[in-house]
Amino acid sequence: MAVELRNYTLVEKEFYMEEAIKEAYRAQAKGEVPIGAVVVYQGKIVGRGHNLRETTQNAITHAEMMAIQEACQSLGSWRLEECDLFVTLEPCVMCSGAIVLSRVEQVFYGAVDPKGGATESLYQLLSDERLNHQVAIETGILEEECGQLLKDFFKKLRDKKKAKKLAERAKLNKEEIVKKD
Amino acid sequence: MAVELRNYTLVEKEFYMEEAIKEAYRAQAKGEVPIGAVVVYQGKIVGRGHNLRETTQNAITHAEMMAIQEACQSLGSWRLEECDLFVTLEPCVMCSGAIVLSRVEQVFYGAVDPKGGATESLYQLLSDERLNHQVAIETGILEEECGQLLKDFFKKLRDKKKAKKLAERAKLNKEEIVKKD
Numbered sequence: 001m002a003v004e005l006r007n008y009t010l011v012e013k014e015f016y017m018e019e020a021i022k023e024a025y026r027a028q029a030k031g032e033v034p035i036g037a038v039v040v041y042q043g044k045i046v047g048r049g050h051n052l053r054e055t056t057q058n059a060i061t062h063a064e065m066m067a068i069q070e071a072c073q074s075l076g077s078w079r080l081e082e083c084d085l086f087v088t089l090e091p092c093v094m095c096s097g098a099i100v101l102s103r104v105e106q107v108f109y110g111a112v113d114p115k116g117g118a119t120e121s122l123y124q125l126l127s128d129e130r131l132n133h134q135v136a137i138e139t140g141i142l143e144e145e146c147g148q149l150l151k152d153f154f155k156k157l158r159d160k161k162k163a164k165k166l167a168e169r170a171k172l173n174k175e176e177i178v179k180k181d
Numbered sequence: 182m183a184v185e186l187r188n189y190t191l192v193e194k195e196f197y198m199e200e201a202i203k204e205a206y207r208a209q210a211k212g213e214v215p216i217g218a219v220v221v222y223q224g225k226i227v228g229r230g231h232n233l234r235e236t237t238q239n240a241i242t243h244a245e246m247m248a249i250q251e252a253c254q255s256l257g258s259w260r261l262e263e264c265d266l267f268v269t270l271e272p273c274v275m276c277s278g279a280i281v282l283s284r285v286e287q288v289f290y291g292a293v294d295p296k297g298g299a300t301e302s303l304y305q306l307l308s309d310e311r312l313n314h315q316v317a318i319e320t321g322i323l324e325e326e327c328g329q330l331l332k333d334f335f336k337k338l339r340d341k342k343k344a345k346k347l348a349e350r351a352k353l354n355k356e357e358i359v360k361k362d
Contacts (some may be wrong), residue, residue, distance in 0.1 A: 058250055059259040059283035060241075069239055078240040093306060094278025097299070102240035115311075118278070120313055123304070127275060130296075130303055150262055 016086040017141045023050040037087035039071035061169030064095035088146040090117030096125040110146025149164040197267040204231040218244040218268035220252035228252030247274035269327040271298030277306040287317045291327025
C-alpha cells in the first residue's frame with residue numbers, strides 16, 4: 001500500500017526541521033548526542049524532544065520517543081493520526097517501532113544513519129505491510145545541517161579523548177623524569 | 182556471535198515468568214491487553230511493568246518498556262548489563278529495539294506473537310549482528326499460561342462486542358415495532 005504524503009511546502013518542511021535542529025542543540029548543550037525531533041499536528045508542534053540518554057540514564061529516552069510521548073499527552077491519545085514527525089537523524093529500530101505503534105502518518109528526516117537506521121538503511125520498518133500501520137517517509141530535509149551537527153559532536157568527542165590521553169602520557173613522562181632524578 | 186545463556190534452573194525461570202504473569206493480570210484488571218514483564222539482576226527483580234496503553238493513552242507504554250525504565254532507574258544506569266528480561270509475549274519491534282539499546286543480556290518469553298513478534302516471528306532483531314549488541318533468547322517458558330491469558334482476554338472482548346451488537350439490534354427491532362403500532 002502506497003502511503004500518500006500530506007503536502008508541505010519546502011519552506012514548511014525546513015521550518016519544522018529547524019525546530020527539530022533546535023532540539024538537537026538542546027541535547028548538545030547537555031553533553032548528549034545532538035538529535036532532535038518534533039511532532040506536527042494540523043500545522044502546530046504538539047510534541048518536542050531531544051536525546052536525553054546520559055542525563056536521564058534511561059535507555060529509551062531518544063528524541064523521537066520524547067516527542068511522541070509529549071504529542072500523546074498533548075492530544076490525549078496514543079493514536080497520533082494525522083500527525084507527522086520531523087527528526088534530524090534516521091530513526092533506529094526502537095523509534096521506528098514506536099512510530100508505527102503510535103500511527104504517525106509521515107516521517108521527515110535529515111541525515112541517514114547507515115549503522116543504525118531502521119526506516120531505510122538496515123531495515124524498512126515503516127513500510128512493512130505485515131505490521132498494522134505503514135508510514136510515509138521523506139528524507140534529506142536540511143540533511144547537511146543535521147549531519148554536520150553530529151559530525152562536529154563526534155569530532156569534539158574524539159579530540160577530547162585524544163587530549164586526555166596526551167595529558168596522561170605527559171603526566172607519566174614527568175613522573176618518570178622525577179623518578180630518574 | 183553466539184550469546185551464552187546465564188544459567189537459570191527451570192524453577193527459577195518459571196518463578197520469574199510467574200512474576201511477569203502477575204504483571205499481566207495487573208494490566209487485565211485495568212482493561213488492558215494482559216502482557217507483563219520483569220527485569221532480573223543478580224537474582225533480584227529490579228524492574229516490573231505491564232501494558233498500560235489505554236490507561237496512559239501513551240503509545241510506548243508496553244510492559245517491556247515500563248520494566249526496562251524501572252530497571253534503569255533502580256540501577257542508575259541506561260546500561261542493563263547482566264540483566265535478563267522475562268516477558269509473557271514475544272516482544273514487538275519497539276520493545277526489541279529497546280532491549281538491544283539497553284544492553285539486556287537475555288530475554289525469556291512465554292507465548293509467540295506471529296503477527297507482531299520481532300525477536301523470532303517477523304524479524305530476528307535480537308540476533309542482528311549489524312546492531313551493536315546481541316541478546317540471547319529462550320522461549321516457551323509457561324507458554325500455555327501466557328498464551329491462554331491473551332486468548333481469554335480477546336474472547337471476552339469479542340463476546341462483549343457481540344452482546345453489544347445484539348442489544349443494539351434488539352433495541353432497533355423494538356423501535357420498529359413501536360413505530361408500526
